[in-house]
Amino acid sequence: MATQTKRATIYFDPDLHKALRLKAVETSRSVSAIVNAAVKGAIAEDAEDILFFEKRAEEPLISYDEMVKRLKKDGRI
Numbered sequence: 154m155a156t157q158t159k160r161a162t163i164y165f166d167p168d169l170h171k172a173l174r175l176k177a178v179e180t181s182r183s184v185s186a187i188v189n190a191a192v193k194g195a196i197a198e199d200a201e202d203i204l205f206f207e208k209r210a211e212e213p214l215i216s217y218d219e220m221v222k223r224l225k226k227d228g229r230i
Contacts, residue, residue: 163188 165173177184215223224230 173184173187176182176187180187221230
């Protein structure tokens, strides 16, 4: 079964576009494949961050001042 793809127009900084084209040639991949992999990685990272925050949602909040005091007390700053 063929993978369906959607077409989009993306405007790159000229230097970034040149770097993408060079990387595509060096890695025998298309610019689209490189961009898709980068976007997937960014979205996966966001999903991981959301899960982390959801797991900690029930933890008590600490003020900035309290955190600084704790860090000083522990010798971290």
